[in-house]
Amino acid sequence: MVKKKVKLGLAPTRRDVFSREDSLKYKGLIEAKLNEWDVDVVNIDWLNDEGLLYTEAEAAQVAERFRAEGVDAVFAPHCNFGTEGAVAKVGRDVGKPFLLWGPRDEAPIEDGTRLRDTQCGLFATSKILRRLGVPFTYIVNSRVDSPVFERGFKTFLGAAAAANTFIGARIGQVSTRPGGFWTVICNEGELLERWGIQVVPTTLVDITGGVEETLKQNPEALTQTVADFNARADFGTLKDDDIRKLAALKLVLLEWARQENLDAIALQCWNALQDALGLMPCFVHGELTSMAIPVSCETDINGAITCAMLQAVALNAKPIFFADLTIRHPENDNSELLWHCGPFPVDLADPESKPKVAEHYVLPGKQPGVGEFRIKGGEITISRFDGDHGDYSLLFGCTRGTAGPYTRGTYVWVEVDNWPLWEERIIYGPYIHHVAGIHGNFTASLYEACKYITGLTPDPVEPTEQSIRAYMRGEDL
Numbered sequence: 001m002v003k004k005k006v007k008l009g010l011a012p013t014r015r016d017v018f019s020r021e022d023s024l025k026y027k028g029l030i031e032a033k034l035n036e037w038d039v040d041v042v043n044i045d046w047l048n049d050e051g052l053l054y055t056e057a058e059a060a061q062v063a064e065r066f067r068a069e070g071v072d073a074v075f076a077p078h079c080n081f082g083t084e085g086a087v088a089k090v091g092r093d094v095g096k097p098f099l100l101w102g103p104r105d106e107a108p109i110e111d112g113t114r115l116r117d118t119q120c121g122l123f124a125t126s127k128i129l130r131r132l133g134v135p136f137t138y139i140v141n142s143r144v145d146s147p148v149f150e151r152g153f154k155t156f157l158g159a160a161a162a163a164n165t166f167i168g169a170r171i172g173q174v175s176t177r178p179g180g181f182w183t184v185i186c187n188e189g190e191l192l193e194r195w196g197i198q199v200v201p202t203t204l205v206d207i208t209g210g211v212e213e214t215l216k217q218n219p220e221a222l223t224q225t226v227a228d229f230n231a232r233a234d235f236g237t238l239k240d241d242d243i244r245k246l247a248a249l250k251l252v253l254l255e256w257a258r259q260e261n262l263d264a265i266a267l268q269c270w271n272a273l274q275d276a277l278g279l280m281p282c283f284v285h286g287e288l289t290s291m292a293i294p295v296s297c298e299t300d301i302n303g304a305i306t307c308a309m310l311q312a313v314a315l316n317a318k319p320i321f322f323a324d325l326t327i328r329h330p331e332n333d334n335s336e337l338l339w340h341c342g343p344f345p346v347d348l349a350d351p352e353s354k355p356k357v358a359e360h361y362v363l364p365g366k367q368p369g370v371g372e373f374r375i376k377g378g379e380i381t382i383s384r385f386d387g388d389h390g391d392y393s394l395l396f397g398c399t400r401g402t403a404g405p406y407t408r409g410t411y412v413w414v415e416v417d418n419w420p421l422w423e424e425r426i427i428y429g430p431y432i433h434h435v436a437g438i439h440g441n442f443t444a445s446l447y448e449a450c451k452y453i454t455g456l457t458p459d460p461v462e463p464t465e466q467s468i469r470a471y472m473r474g475e476d477l
Helices: 020-036 056-069 084-094 118-131 147-166 188-195 204-217 219-232 240-260 272-277 282-289 301-313 419-427 443-452 465-473
Strands: 007-010 040-042 073-077 098-101 170-174 198-202 264-267 320-328 335-340 356-359 368-374 379-388 391-401 410-415 434-439 456-460
Touching: 007 020, 007 056, 020 040, 020 073, 040 056, 056 084, 073 084, 073 147, 084 118, 098 118, 098 147, 147 301, 147 443, 147 465, 170 240, 170 301, 188 198, 188 301, 204 219, 204 240, 204 272, 219 240, 240 264, 240 282, 240 368, 264 301, 282 320, 282 368, 301 320, 301 379, 301 434, 301 443, 320 410, 335 419, 379 410, 379 443, 391 419, 391 443, 443 456, 443 465, 456 465
Parallel strands: 007 040, 007 073, 073 098, 170 198, 170 264, 368 410, 391 456
Antiparallel strands: 320 335, 320 434, 335 410, 356 368, 379 391, 379 434, 391 410
């Protein structure tokens, strides 16, 4: 996977009545820290001889440059008190996720003079951001080398990536939803009107036609793809022709996703595809998902949106997986099975569970193409975007892998502190049994992302909202 960077508009600010020299010192320290973290920065060194924002007249120039450079987020570190009006205008005019923070002040010098009064300025700027309707993320006033600053900053980058991916997302839709799946009904018009989310449809006729053409016209790419498949999974009793069809399906979907600039795909994985191609696409779902083009099953568009957000929140550093909430553990009351027929990425397989591809073991026809393996445990964030009656929310929480019985398909057992709480939250909705998962704890970033998506309510389960805010304050550090 290619890690995605957030392009950050950096607008350090100061105020005239405080130390210019100390402001320049902290500007350098902050820039050095961002460079250490390999952040893609658009700075304002061109603005004046200091590269600091300190007059309201300069705000329009900075906003114009940031828009022209296509920044994904804005960071205005207060190198002293700062100029609140200028900072807030930049935040308003750029209209991207906004980070507010300043380095903690030292003690007054020997004559009693205070050089920066940064904290005081942060209080001022936050008020004007609110007055101008600019949503923002705040990191507690802390030192440049503090783990609180690092945690808050990296949480913000994930939040910005998730919010920017959500707004204006392009979701590929392959065919209609399965007739019996009322659960995946969504309001496509509302998604477009509210957030610019565009559903890009294609038909199974187009996809199967592409597969047939690829099988005839692209033998070299097919041979390479099949070899890659066999290097990473055991295809057991599958016929060579079936493996080539799976390879062709991957190539067709991948090319379509690239042409349409898709963030995710919602695909009708059964049952028309089985009649058309004689296979299950599950393994191919996992292949595209591992390439940062996540695929949701059963034409679940809201599920695909969730996948895109979760992929972005980790800056494409790791693949997600799309799962059913299936059954409770037979012995552990706080454990649940995350499972699906076989679409989890092979990259996530537990080292002790060798990936294999087999025939479907539930659906009639027993067509080939489903993955069968357990994925690794550890911390796993699961999430679901959904809505009804015009109200939308984002469910999310952190789980941990745990031991559980063997089952067919791709799966992992997870444990939480209070499963009945999760179950009740999902039942009362507006959610369904489909969720997206990603390894690691990204709950704070998802919580912050909702600030930048008008009309989307964060719905954290474990950790709670209070716990997430305490995490952001660094109370555990």
